[in-house]
Structures are given as structure tokens and as C-alpha cells.
Amino acid sequence: MPYLMRTPAVEELPALSALCFRSKAVWDYDNDFMEACRRELSFDPLELQSTSIVVAEEHGRIVGVAQVKVVGKEADLLKLFVEPTVLRGGVGRALFVWACGRAAAMGADKLMIEGDPQAPPFYRRMGAEDCGFVPSGSIAGRLLPKLVRDLRECEVRAASSVVG
Ligand SMILES: CC(C)(COP(=O)(O)OP(=O)(O)OC[C@H]1O[C@@H](n2cnc3c(N)ncnc32)[C@H](O)[C@@H]1OP(=O)(O)O)[C@@H](O)C(=O)NCCC(=O)NCCS
Numbered sequence: 001m002p003y004l005m006r007t008p009a010v011e012e013l014p015a016l017s018a019l020c021f022r023s024k025a026v027w028d029y030d031n032d033f034m035e036a037c038r039r040e041l042s043f044d045p046l047e048l049q050s051t052s053i054v055v056a057e058e059h060g061r062i063v064g065v066a067q068v069k070v071v072g073k074e075a076d077l078l079k080l081f082v083e084p085t086v087l088r089g090g091v092g093r094a095l096f097v098w099a100c101g102r103a104a105a106m107g108a109d110k111l112m113i114e115g116d117p118q119a120p121p122f123y124r125r126m127g128a129e130d131c132g133f134v135p136s137g138s139i140a141g142r143l144l145p146k147l148v149r150d151l152r153e154c155e156v157r158a159a160s161s162v163v164g
Pocket residue numbers: 023024026079080081082083086087088089090091092093094114115116118119121122125126
């Protein structure tokens with residue numbers, strides 16, 4: 001399914017933060033855990049300048065969001081969240097392809113991912129490789145899996161198809 005990929009407007013950021021929260025909750029975390037993650041799942045308007053953010057739209061409805069930050073040759077995947085009602089429908093792949101394309105177009109040769117512990121099977125399917133663990137920014141003592149996607153042979157067409 002081809003999704004419309006576009007940059008969100010600043011007024012849409014609260015709804016996108018809510019989407020991230022709903023999406024993270026699919027892994028059945030309790031309320032305290034989810035609240036501890038809320039800040040990390042939210043967008044600040046300044047991030048529209050300091051990072052690249054995209055939404056995937058289907059029939060005029062936002063079904064996912066991704067955010068990357070590129071510093072030199074390295075990119076970080078800061079967010080990748082799919083609306084729970086459309087999981088396993090290809091939105092995650094479309095967002096990941098966009099993230100790789102955008103990062104490569106901005107000069108990065110690798111995309112670093114600090115994922116939810118439930119997400120590595122998806123990222124491995126997208127060609128990423130495991131490269132250790134990092135401390136969670138939200139929960140003291142929690143470790144998150146770290147993965148890396150080599151971008152040197154990445155297609156950049158996805159990035160150039162973004163509108164807005
Ligand atoms: C992880 C996530 C982004 C995947 O998005 P999605 O739209 O469901 O994934 P897609 O439908 O595009 O799947 C792409 C491929 O990955 C596979 N895949 C997706 N989720 C998977 C999972 N949990 N386990 C194993 N494989 C998975 C699909 O089967 C598909 O494989 P195929 O190429 O053989 O058909 C989505 O589950 C999500 O948003 N989860 C909650 C939030 C989250 O944890 N985000 C990641 C933060 S690090």
C-alpha cells in the first residue's frame with residue numbers, strides 16, 4: 001500500500017505524541033511504566049527544525065510517524081510508531097524505508113536504533129543488525145536493545161518523495 005509521506009504541521013504534534021503513546025502501549029506495559037515514558041514519546045515543536053519527522057497517511061488519516069536525527073555520518077532513529085489498528089499492514093516498513101532514505105540523503109552511512117525490547121524482530125526484518133544494549137532514557141536500570149542499519153547501499157528515493 002503506498003502511503004502519503006509528509007512532514008507534519010506544528011499543530012499536529014500533540015496528536016502525534018498521542019499516537020506514539022497508544023502505539024507503545026500495544027506491548028502491554030502498565031500505567032506507571034507508560035507515564036514514565038510519556039516525555040520520551042512526545043514531540044517538541046523545536047524538533048521540527050532540529051530533526052526530520054514524517055507521517056504516513058492513508059485515506060487522509062495519519063497511521064504512523066517516524067523521526068530521525070543526523071549528525072555527521074551517523075543517524076539516530078528517534079521514533080517509529082504505527083497506529084495500533086493498522087499493525088502488520090506495511091506502515092512500519094514504509095516509515096523505516098523513509099528513515100533510511102532521509103538519513104542517507106543527509107549524508108549518514110548508518111542508522112542507529114535503540115528499540116523497545118519487543119521491536120528487534122521487526123528491525124532485523126528491515127535489515128538491521130544487533131549491536132548491544134543501552135540504558136533506557138525513561139526507566140532507570142532498564143536496558144534497551146541497540147541495532148544498526150547499514151545505509152551505504154540504501155535507496156534514497158523515499159526521502160525525495162516526501163511532500164510538505
Ligand atoms: C514495530 C512496528 C513499528 C512494526 O510496524 P508494522 O507496521 O506492524 O510493520 P510492517 O507491517 O511494516 O512489517 C514489516 C515486516 O516486519 C515484520 N514484523 C513486523 N512486526 C513484527 C514483529 N513484532 N515481530 C516479527 N516480525 C514483525 C512483518 O511481518 C513484515 O515482514 P515481511 O516483510 O516478511 O512481510 C509496530 O509494531 C509498532 O509501532 N509497535 C509499537 C511501537 C514500537 O515499539 N515502535 C518501535 C519503537 S523502537
